[in-house]
Amino acid sequence: MKYSERVTAMQASPIRKxxxxxxxxxxRGIKVYHLNIGQPDIKTPKGFFDAVKNFDSTVLEYAVSNGIPELISALQDYYATYDMHYEKDELLITNGGSEALLFTMMATCDPGDNLLVPEPFYTNYNGFGQCVNVSVNPITTKAEDGFHLPSKEKICSKINSKTKGILLSNPGNPTGAVYTKDEINMIAEIAIENNLWIIADEVYREFVYDGLDYTSFGNVKEVEDRVVIIDSVSKRYSACGARIGSIASKNKELIAEILKLCQGRLCVATLEQLGSVELYKTPASYFKEVNEEYKHRRDVLYNELMKVDGVVCEKPTGAFYIVAKLPVDNAEDFVIWMLREFNKDGETVMVCPAEGFYATEGLGRDEVRLAYILNESDLHKAATILKEGLEKYVELNKNIQKSTVEA
Amino acid sequence: MKYSERVTAMQASPIRKxxxxxxxxxxRGIKVYHLNIGQPDIKTPKGFFDAVKNFDSTVLEYAVSNGIPELISALQDYYATYDMHYEKDELLITNGGSEALLFTMMATCDPGDNLLVPEPFYTNYNGFGQCVNVSVNPITTKAEDGFHLPSKEKICSKINSKTKGILLSNPGNPTGAVYTKDEINMIAEIAIENNLWIIADEVYREFVYDGLDYTSFGNVKEVEDRVVIIDSVSKRYSACGARIGSIASKNKELIAEILKLCQGRLCVATLEQLGSVELYKTPASYFKEVNEEYKHRRDVLYNELMKVDGVVCEKPTGAFYIVAKLPVDNAEDFVIWMLREFNKDGETVMVCPAEGFYATEGLGRDEVRLAYILNESDLHKAATILKEGLEKYVELNKNIQKSTVEA
Structure with a gap:
C-alpha cells in the first residue's frame, strides 16, 4: 500500500525517537535522568482536579466548538492581567497548543506556502507544517549570540512570494531566548512591510528570569490585526496531560475562519475545560514561586555545563531549556553513548540531540537541548553525571582520533 | 489580511449554522426540541466518572502518544468480542473519531487526491478533506433505495488516478443505512482491483436494529492490509464530551506513519483515556438495552413521518438518524420557518437540512436529517409537532403558488 508523501516525509520526533x-x-537496571523532555515535575494546581471531581451531570455531552463560556471568560481575565483585552469572539479553546498551531497554519497557509521561523525551533513546527504541506523557512540563530535574531535585512532576504507569516516561540523552545522589545518591534515592522501574519507561540510567557522585561505580541497595537497568540495550560500550570490550548487574535475574521476548523472536530474535552477554568484563576503568586524554582534549576545546570571545556552557550533567560553546543562531532552519537556505554554508580542522563530542531541541513549536529525540569537535588546529580560523561566521551574520541592518525 | 483558500472554501457546519x-x-420563550444534532440523552456509564475521580497523581503529565497501555488493552478486548484481533502496534488512540479521520486522510492522501464517499455523508468528511486539500468524490445514493450502494460499475466509473481510497460510515450517518454483506464484499473487491484504501467509520457499530446482520470491514480477511477502522466512545457509550477515538489497522506500516502525526500533537487527554478504559469494559447487556431504546425511538419518528403525504424515506436500520425527502422545495427554508414562524402550544422542532451532507451540487435540497436522540415521550411530541408544522408549511406554500399563478 502507498502512504502519502507528506506523512512519509515527516521525521520521527527527535524528542521521542x-x-x-x-x-x-x-x-539493565540503570537509573536514567530525563533532561530530554519538557515534562515538569511541578504539582498541577489542585483546583483542576477538584473541578473535574465535582462534575455531576450523568451525561458527558459535547461542549460548544469554540470552548465553554466559563473557560473563555477565565482566559479573558487572565489576559487582562497582561493588558491584553480580548472579546469572546476573539478567543478559541483548542486540543492543546498543538491544535492551536495546526489550525492557525491551515487558516493562514495553503499547500506550498511557507512560514519564517527562527531556528532552532520547536521541532513539531516542522511536523505540523509537513502534514499540511506548509514549509518552515528558517532564520538561523546561533548559540554564541544567545539565539537572538539576526538583522532585519537578513530576515527579509528570506521572504518570498509564498511566505505568509512569521512563526516564533517567545520565550523560545528550545533556545530559552527571550526576545527584546527591539526584536519584537523589528518583527512587527517586517510583518507590516511584507503583509505577513505573526504567529506568536507564547506558552512559556511566565517563564522569564533575571527580572527581564517581557513583551508579548499581544501588546503591540500596530500589528493587532495580524497577530495570533498561541497559548496552553501545559507548561504554565504543569498540566501537560490536560491538552487545553487556545488561540487569541483581535482579527475576528481569522477567528471565524478557524472556528470552522473547530466545528469540524466538534469540541475539546468537557472535563478538561472545566478543570482549566480553575487553572486560569490561579493567583499570580504561583508563578512567582515556580519562577524562582526554575531560575535555580537553570543556574545549577548552566553552571555545571560551563565547567566543560568547549561547551558553547549563553545563559538562557526564559522557558526551561538550554541549547548547548558540545565539543563533539555528532551529538546523537553522544546521547546514545550516554545511554548504552556510560553510567556513574548505575545512573546516567538522557538529553535530546538538537539537529531535529533545525530546518537547515547539517545545523545543530553538535548541539543538544536540555530541559531543566527536575528538582534541584536530582538536577544537580544529573548535571554532574552529564559533565563527567561528556568529559569522558571527549577524551575517548581524542584517543580514537589520535590512534587513527597514528595508524 | 488574507486567509488560506482551503479554510475560506470550507462550508460552515450545516449541523450548527x-x-x-x-x-x-x-x-421568545419557545421550547425547541433538537432533532438536529447527534447528542444522545443516554447516561454515560458511571465507571467513566469513577475512574476520573479516582485519579490520584499530583501532576497531570503527558500521556504516551499512541495511547495509554490500559486503554489500548481494553480496546483489544473490545474488538476481540467481534472476532477482530489487533496487536498493540495496530491501534492508536485519538482526539475523538474526528482526529482519527483527519490523520487517516493525511496519511493516505496528498493535496489534490480524492476519496470515494457514498453521499449523503457525515458532513465533516468534507470539512476535514478541505482543510487538508483532499476532495470528496461522491457516489450518490438515494432515499428511495434506502441509501444503499449503486452497482459496482457505477462506483468504478468515478475512480481516477487521484483516487486513493473509499471512505464510508457503516451504519451510516446521516442515512441510518447498514450495508449488506454483499455490499461490503463489493467494496472490498473494488478496493483490491483498484489498489484503494478502505477507511471504515464504524462508530455506530452497535446501533443496528431488527436483528440485522452486521459485517465490519475488520472481519474481511482479504483486505486487512488496506482497511482502517475509525472508532469512538462518543455514541457507543454516550460520552461525546470525552473526545476519545481510535484508529485500528492490521497494516502496521500505516499505523507507524500515523504515529508520527500522533507524536506531533504529543498525546490525548490523560483523564479521558483513564475514563474510557472503563467504558470499553461495559458489559454487552448495556448495548442490548440501549439498542432496544433506539429501535423504539426510530419507530416513533418514522411512523409519524410516514403520515405526511409526499415524505420519502425507507425505514433506516442503523445509527440514530433518518434522512427524509420532504414535499418542499428548500428544506433549509422549512427548518428556518419552523423556528421563526411555527409553534404548537409554545413548542417547535429543529431538524437539520441535508444539503450540506452532499458533495454533488443541488442534491439534498429537499431533504433533512433527523436524529432520534430524545426519550420516547419527548420524541413523540416532537414528531407530532414536526408533522403538523410540515403539513401547514406545505399547505401555505400551495396557497402561495396558487395565488402567484392566479395573479
Missing part, C-alpha cells in the same frame, strides 16, 4: 535506548538502559 | 434561529426562538 531515542526512547528505546533509555528503555534498554533501564532494563 | 442554524443554531442562531433556535436561540432566537428560545429567547
Amino acid at each position: 531515542l526512547v528505546p535506548y533509555a528503555l534498554e538502559a533501564k532494563s | 442554524l443554531v442562531p434561529y433556535a436561540l432566537e426562538a428560545k429567547s
Whole structure:
C-alpha cells in the first residue's frame, strides 16, 4: 500500500525517537535522568482536579466548538492581567497548543506556502507544517549570540512570494531566548512591510528570569490585526496531560475562519475545560514561586555545563531549556553513548540531540537541548553525571582520533 | 489580511449554522426540541466518572502518544468480542473519531487526491478533506433505495488516478443505512482491483436494529492490509464530551506513519483515556438495552413521518438518524420557518437540512436529517409537532403558488 508523501516525509520526533535506548538502559537496571523532555515535575494546581471531581451531570455531552463560556471568560481575565483585552469572539479553546498551531497554519497557509521561523525551533513546527504541506523557512540563530535574531535585512532576504507569516516561540523552545522589545518591534515592522501574519507561540510567557522585561505580541497595537497568540495550560500550570490550548487574535475574521476548523472536530474535552477554568484563576503568586524554582534549576545546570571545556552557550533567560553546543562531532552519537556505554554508580542522563530542531541541513549536529525540569537535588546529580560523561566521551574520541592518525 | 483558500472554501457546519434561529426562538420563550444534532440523552456509564475521580497523581503529565497501555488493552478486548484481533502496534488512540479521520486522510492522501464517499455523508468528511486539500468524490445514493450502494460499475466509473481510497460510515450517518454483506464484499473487491484504501467509520457499530446482520470491514480477511477502522466512545457509550477515538489497522506500516502525526500533537487527554478504559469494559447487556431504546425511538419518528403525504424515506436500520425527502422545495427554508414562524402550544422542532451532507451540487435540497436522540415521550411530541408544522408549511406554500399563478 502507498502512504502519502507528506506523512512519509515527516521525521520521527527527535524528542521521542531515542526512547528505546533509555528503555534498554533501564532494563539493565540503570537509573536514567530525563533532561530530554519538557515534562515538569511541578504539582498541577489542585483546583483542576477538584473541578473535574465535582462534575455531576450523568451525561458527558459535547461542549460548544469554540470552548465553554466559563473557560473563555477565565482566559479573558487572565489576559487582562497582561493588558491584553480580548472579546469572546476573539478567543478559541483548542486540543492543546498543538491544535492551536495546526489550525492557525491551515487558516493562514495553503499547500506550498511557507512560514519564517527562527531556528532552532520547536521541532513539531516542522511536523505540523509537513502534514499540511506548509514549509518552515528558517532564520538561523546561533548559540554564541544567545539565539537572538539576526538583522532585519537578513530576515527579509528570506521572504518570498509564498511566505505568509512569521512563526516564533517567545520565550523560545528550545533556545530559552527571550526576545527584546527591539526584536519584537523589528518583527512587527517586517510583518507590516511584507503583509505577513505573526504567529506568536507564547506558552512559556511566565517563564522569564533575571527580572527581564517581557513583551508579548499581544501588546503591540500596530500589528493587532495580524497577530495570533498561541497559548496552553501545559507548561504554565504543569498540566501537560490536560491538552487545553487556545488561540487569541483581535482579527475576528481569522477567528471565524478557524472556528470552522473547530466545528469540524466538534469540541475539546468537557472535563478538561472545566478543570482549566480553575487553572486560569490561579493567583499570580504561583508563578512567582515556580519562577524562582526554575531560575535555580537553570543556574545549577548552566553552571555545571560551563565547567566543560568547549561547551558553547549563553545563559538562557526564559522557558526551561538550554541549547548547548558540545565539543563533539555528532551529538546523537553522544546521547546514545550516554545511554548504552556510560553510567556513574548505575545512573546516567538522557538529553535530546538538537539537529531535529533545525530546518537547515547539517545545523545543530553538535548541539543538544536540555530541559531543566527536575528538582534541584536530582538536577544537580544529573548535571554532574552529564559533565563527567561528556568529559569522558571527549577524551575517548581524542584517543580514537589520535590512534587513527597514528595508524 | 488574507486567509488560506482551503479554510475560506470550507462550508460552515450545516449541523450548527442554524443554531442562531433556535436561540432566537428560545429567547421568545419557545421550547425547541433538537432533532438536529447527534447528542444522545443516554447516561454515560458511571465507571467513566469513577475512574476520573479516582485519579490520584499530583501532576497531570503527558500521556504516551499512541495511547495509554490500559486503554489500548481494553480496546483489544473490545474488538476481540467481534472476532477482530489487533496487536498493540495496530491501534492508536485519538482526539475523538474526528482526529482519527483527519490523520487517516493525511496519511493516505496528498493535496489534490480524492476519496470515494457514498453521499449523503457525515458532513465533516468534507470539512476535514478541505482543510487538508483532499476532495470528496461522491457516489450518490438515494432515499428511495434506502441509501444503499449503486452497482459496482457505477462506483468504478468515478475512480481516477487521484483516487486513493473509499471512505464510508457503516451504519451510516446521516442515512441510518447498514450495508449488506454483499455490499461490503463489493467494496472490498473494488478496493483490491483498484489498489484503494478502505477507511471504515464504524462508530455506530452497535446501533443496528431488527436483528440485522452486521459485517465490519475488520472481519474481511482479504483486505486487512488496506482497511482502517475509525472508532469512538462518543455514541457507543454516550460520552461525546470525552473526545476519545481510535484508529485500528492490521497494516502496521500505516499505523507507524500515523504515529508520527500522533507524536506531533504529543498525546490525548490523560483523564479521558483513564475514563474510557472503563467504558470499553461495559458489559454487552448495556448495548442490548440501549439498542432496544433506539429501535423504539426510530419507530416513533418514522411512523409519524410516514403520515405526511409526499415524505420519502425507507425505514433506516442503523445509527440514530433518518434522512427524509420532504414535499418542499428548500428544506433549509422549512427548518428556518419552523423556528421563526411555527409553534404548537409554545413548542417547535429543529431538524437539520441535508444539503450540506452532499458533495454533488443541488442534491439534498429537499431533504433533512433527523436524529432520534430524545426519550420516547419527548420524541413523540416532537414528531407530532414536526408533522403538523410540515403539513401547514406545505399547505401555505400551495396557497402561495396558487395565488402567484392566479395573479
